Amino acid sequence: MADDGMLLNFSIPETGILARPSLKGGNWRDRAAAKKAAANWHTKASARLSGDKVEKAPRKDTEKVANANRTELGQRTRRVSKSPDLQDSGERPVKRARVDGDFRPRASEKTPGTEPSTFRPQSNPGATQKPSERQTAPKGGKQVISSLFTYNPTSTTKPQAPERRQDEAPAEPSNAPLSNELDTFTSLGISTPLASHLLNKMDLKAPTAIQKAAISQLVKDDSDAFIQAETGSGKTLAYLLPIVQRLMELSANMKKRKEDDNVQRSSGLFAIIMAPTRELSKQIALVLEKLLGCAHWLVATTVIGGEKKKSEKARLRKGINILVATPGRLADHLEHTEALDVSNVRWLVLDEGDRLMELGFEQEIQKIVGALNLRMRGNKTRIPGLPEKRTTVLCSATMKMDVERLGQISLKDAVHIRADPSENEQNSGPECNNDQTFYAPAQLKQSYAVVAPKLRLVSLIAYLKRAFTRKGSVMKAIVFVSCADSVDFHFDILTSNLEEEKVEATKEEVEGEEDGDGTSKKPAKRPKAIAQAEPTKLSVTHAESSVLSPKSHSVTAYRLHGSLQQSLRTSTLAHFTKNNDAAVLIATDVASRGLDLPNVDLVIEFDPAFAREDHLHRIGRTARAGRDGRACIFLMPGPEEGYVDILKSDRKDNEAGTTITRQDADDILTRGLVTSGIATKTAYMDIAQDLQLNVERWALASPARLEAARRAFQSHVRAYATHVADERKYFDIKALHLGHLAKAFALRERPSGMKAPGLRTGAGRGDRTPAKIRGAANPDANKSIGANAKKAIDLDLPDAKDTEEAAKMRKAVRAREKFMRHAGMADEFNLG
Numbered sequence: 001m002a003d004d005g006m007l008l009n010f011s012i013p014e015t016g017i018l019a020r021p022s023l024k025g026g027n028w029r030d031r032a033a034a035k036k037a038a039a040n041w042h043t044k045a046s047a048r049l050s051g052d053k054v055e056k057a058p059r060k061d062t063e064k065v066a067n068a069n070r071t072e073l074g075q076r077t078r079r080v081s082k083s084p085d086l087q088d089s090g091e092r093p094v095k096r097a098r099v100d101g102d103f104r105p106r107a108s109e110k111t112p113g114t115e116p117s118t119f120r121p122q123s124n125p126g127a128t129q130k131p132s133e134r135q136t137a138p139k140g141g142k143q144v145i146s147s148l149f150t151y152n153p154t155s156t157t158k159p160q161a162p163e164r165r166q167d168e169a170p171a172e173p174s175n176a177p178l179s180n181e182l183d184t185f186t187s188l189g190i191s192t193p194l195a196s197h198l199l200n201k202m203d204l205k206a207p208t209a210i211q212k213a214a215i216s217q218l219v220k221d222d223s224d225a226f227i228q229a230e231t232g233s234g235k236t237l238a239y240l241l242p243i244v245q246r247l248m249e250l251s252a253n254m255k256k257r258k259e260d261d262n263v264q265r266s267s268g269l270f271a272i273i274m275a276p277t278r279e280l281s282k283q284i285a286l287v288l289e290k291l292l293g294c295a296h297w298l299v300a301t302t303v304i305g306g307e308k309k310k311s312e313k314a315r316l317r318k319g320i321n322i323l324v325a326t327p328g329r330l331a332d333h334l335e336h337t338e339a340l341d342v343s344n345v346r347w348l349v350l351d352e353g354d355r356l357m358e359l360g361f362e363q364e365i366q367k368i369v370g371a372l373n374l375r376m377r378g379n380k381t382r383i384p385g386l387p388e389k390r391t392t393v394l395c396s397a398t399m400k401m402d403v404e405r406l407g408q409i410s411l412k413d414a415v416h417i418r419a420d421p422s423e424n425e426q427n428s429g430p431e432c433n434n435d436q437t438f439y440a441p442a443q444l445k446q447s448y449a450v451v452a453p454k455l456r457l458v459s460l461i462a463y464l465k466r467a468f469t470r471k472g473s474v475m476k477a478i479v480f481v482s483c484a485d486s487v488d489f490h491f492d493i494l495t496s497n498l499e500e501e502k503v504e505a506t507k508e509e510v511e512g513e514e515d516g517d518g519t520s521k522k523p524a525k526r527p528k529a530i531a532q533a534e535p536t537k538l539s540v541t542h543a544e545s546s547v548l549s550p551k552s553h554s555v556t557a558y559r560l561h562g563s564l565q566q567s568l569r570t571s572t573l574a575h576f577t578k579n580n581d582a583a584v585l586i587a588t589d590v591a592s593r594g595l596d597l598p599n600v601d602l603v604i605e606f607d608p609a610f611a612r613e614d615h616l617h618r619i620g621r622t623a624r625a626g627r628d629g630r631a632c633i634f635l636m637p638g639p640e641e642g643y644v645d646i647l648k649s650d651r652k653d654n655e656a657g658t659t660i661t662r663q664d665a666d667d668i669l670t671r672g673l674v675t676s677g678i679a680t681k682t683a684y685m686d687i688a689q690d691l692q693l694n695v696e697r698w699a700l701a702s703p704a705r706l707e708a709a710r711r712a713f714q715s716h717v718r719a720y721a722t723h724v725a726d727e728r729k730y731f732d733i734k735a736l737h738l739g740h741l742a743k744a745f746a747l748r749e750r751p752s753g754m755k756a757p758g759l760r761t762g763a764g765r766g767d768r769t770p771a772k773i774r775g776a777a778n779p780d781a782n783k784s785i786g787a788n789a790k791k792a793i794d795l796d797l798p799d800a801k802d803t804e805e806a807a808k809m810r811k812a813v814r815a816r817e818k819f820m821r822h823a824g825m826a827d828e829f830n831l832g
């Protein structure tokens with residue numbers, strides 16, 4: 001310096017930028033230690049400015065300073081923050097209690113008007129924001145937009161080197177029809193007319209393995225049976241075919257004896273099939289109707305909740321031979337409909353037994369079985385040819401404790417029927433409690449995506465965009481989310497024209513600035529159309545997805561959940577089934593069980609299922625009856641990655657788990673979003689950031705939308721608390737970073753006042769959403785929002801303050817039950 005002839009005089013004022021902090025709070029020891037360390041720190045900092053090197057202060061002292069400062073800070077704000085440097089170590093960013101309206105940016109972006117940040121942003125090329133991305137805060141200039149790519153937790157299981165994908169030979173389908181020429185329906189005891197009907201009218205050439213095992217047993221024997229097989233293996237026909245075959249034989253015998261022409265609808269009710277949901281009951285009835293095409297004198301009908309009891313009664317009065325029912329409605333008719341005579345019932349099927357129990361139908365089933373026993377014994381005039389004993393068939397994918405209970409209620413000396421006969425020898429009857437016999441279809445290609453909470457929404461969109469890029473590569477996809485509000489939110493996002501709104505919003509923002517006279521700028525106004533933007537009415541359940549549709553073809557988005565009216569759910573499923581073009585269904589678990597939707601190539605579990613069995617049922621909506629299929633589950637970095645162990649247990653043949661592939665967010669975003677130009681390593685970041693901003697603008701465009709996004713977020717978090725106890729180590733609500741997760745719901749901040757079992761209530765403010773926001777201009781929307789708001793109140797789960805694990809578990813189980821009943825999951829089914 002002296003050489004330059006310049007002397008820089010940096011005078012360091014005592015009370016200036018490096019002033020010693022005045023220390024308050026804590027005990028005297030802390031204060032003394034902190035004072036000493038602060039003195040060190042001061043010397044060090046001064047020396048740094050003057051270019052001198054200072055010996056590193058002992059770590060202990062530094063920590064004490066930090067502690068003392070924290071104590072002081074804590075007294076003022078009760079807030080503790082952690083060094084951002086820690087974020088690089090792969091730890092989750094520390095959650096801090098946030099006071100409403102008090103934001104400290106975690107990222108590089110801050111809206112004008114906010115206080116200067118004392119937080120050091122992590123350098124990241126993708127985090128640089130364009131001026132256009134700077135969002136005007138709605139109120140008070142306190143809004144902060146955090147970058148998508150900063151402070152994300154890093155994966156705990158990411159392989160150092162990219163995984164080498166082995167060219168594995170495609171697995172042999174495990175649920176396909178048998179290919180051996182000797183395995184025909186007639187060889188199992190099915191009559192030639194019925195077998196030709198299967199071939200000619202239903203295009204079914206050969207039985208599947210479970211059909212082979214079940215049909216050969218049930219056509220010749222009256223023993224009770226417990227059928228257990230994987231998803232999509234044809235269980236419906238496995239029990240329907242023997243019943244129809246036996247009734248056709250009964251009819252033929254009657255004819256032979258010239259007692260009657262045939263079995264008539266007035267001859268009596270011979271078989272009852274019970275299913276847990278209306279959808280499933282209707283589906284079974286549809287298959288039955290097709291089968292009865294070759295025995296038109298046999299009449300079947302359904303009695304299910306949600307239908308008019310009066311018309312059901314009228315049908316029952318006319319006479320029926322086979323009845324498909326939900327338990328609640330059947331129990332009701334048994335009590336109140338005299339015309340329902342069950343004294344001749346010789347076949348009782350309990351389909352999806354585990355679900356029947358899970359949904360709490362035990363009492364109804366007990367009542368029904370009791371009534372059947374009583375009336376059968378009381379019937380002295382038996383129809384000739386009708387078996388003496390009733391055969392009860394219980395179908396269940398799993399053999400959990402409650403299925404054992406159902407077996408005790410309904411079965412006696414049951415034969416255990418499985419697709420692989422060698423398994424029958426190892427375990428027999430539902431009393432063998434072995435859940436590890438339920439696997440995913442072998443041909444199903446499974447993968448998991450590790451995606452940080454902030455990136456979830458853009459990654460989902462990117463994943464779907466990629467899936468639908470090429471016409472015909474994916475025809476139909478199902479995206480499972482945890483609750484009805486989340487379905488509505490994602491449906492709205494996918495069916496909105498985000499690009500158009502972006503243009504409108506940007507134009508208006510610019511106009512807002514230019515309108516001013518240079519001295520006082522007019523605030524930007526929202527375009528009229530956007531200001532009135534409302535969430536889509538519940539009556540609309542499908543629409544073109546402009547977000548997902550490529551130029552070459554259109555993709556239709558559907559929604560399905562239990563808050564929709566039954567008729568709407570039925571018509572939505574029918575529309576989705578008949579749609580021959582690309583389509584995506586966003587659904588809760590209402591679509592997870594038993595539904596046979598054709599051409600589903602891809603299942604995405606955007607929110608992991610609440611239990612392993614539910615997960616297997618969900619992914620079982622694809623890869624059915626030997627067809628190909630793909631399934632991908634989204635997991636967040638951290639404890640959720642442990643769920644891969646569960647995925648490995650899905651595979652019967654999988655020792656090392658090599659068949660389950662991993663995908664990372666950067667890969668998903670690059671493949672889905674970078675459609676032109678050079679796909680550099682970070683090219684996806686700007687596009688993803690833009691997409692996220694569009695989504696956030698979209699939500700900000702109207703109070704009703706924002707409210708819907710908040711509700712979706714809140715319901716999602718509450719649902720998160722309801723994972724089964726065994727799996728809660730993967731889905732630990734305490735590890736959830738709510739601020740980050742909020743971004744995946746287009747929210748720039750986490751809503752305050754959340755309650756969920758186990759959730760840390762650091763920001764526990766009351767919900768300050770003005771009442772008028774909850775209502776909307778449109779009366780229809782008002783209605784739906786009102787209904788949902790009511791539901792949100794129903795959903796409010798108690799805070800888990802108990803420390804004992806057992807108490808927590810009980811509470812969470814109760815919470816789950818309550819949530820499911822009220823939120824449209826179990827209750828989705830609108831129980832019969």
Ligand SMILES: Nc1ncnc2c1ncn2[C@@H]1O[C@H](COP(=O)(O)OP(=O)(O)OP(=O)(O)O)[C@@H](O)[C@H]1O
Pocket residue numbers: 177204205206207208211229230231232233234235236237593594595596620624625
């Ligand atoms: N023998 C067969 N050959 C070809 N396809 C069949 C055969 N049997 C059934 N299928 C078809 O397989 C699909 C799945 O059948 P089904 O719904 O009965 O399976 P599932 O085992 O009950 O499945 P889930 O456990 O998911 O309820 C249906 O589309 C059905 O038409």
